[in-house]
Amino acid sequence: MDKIITLLKERNKFLAKFSALNIAEMNRITNGNFENIDEFYTTREGLLEIIKQIEGMIEKRLSFLGDFSNVSVSIKKLVSSLLKERDELVGQILNQDLEILSCIDQAKNSIIGELQALRKNRKVIGSYKTGQRENLVDEEA
Helix, strand or coil, X not given: CHHHHHHHHHHHHHHHHHHHHHHHHXXXXXXXXXXXXXXXXXXXXXXXXXXXXXXHHHHHHHHHHCCCCCCCHHHHHHHHHHHHHHHHHHHHHHHHHHHHHHHHHHHHHHHHHHHXXXXXXXXXXXXXXXXXXXXXXXXXX
16 A cells, blocks of 8 residues: 555656646746747656556556555545545646646737738738729728
């Protein structure tokens, strides 16, 4: 059971790292810095793989234990506490992911708006240069 507790703590440690990574990237994104986005997603995938491996080790250990009737109350409380901590971390991560996606979506929409305005301005300039100002009025309507 000691190994399972160690693995539960280890998983929570990596979930906390995942959350900290999200917070750091969220700060960069809200400041308009998207330079590290590829590295961010690569690091996240690495952390998820580690967490997945730890989950597998926990499952394997649990299958060997079988009956939990002989586990002390203090150990059960500790495991319960670690599981509660995991749930809280996962909840934080999900909320952070939603915020990150929202920030990325806002930036994307802003870029699309800028591109549309640029395209419209180029069309206006092109119409002005060719003397086709009357076509421009028709296109805008």
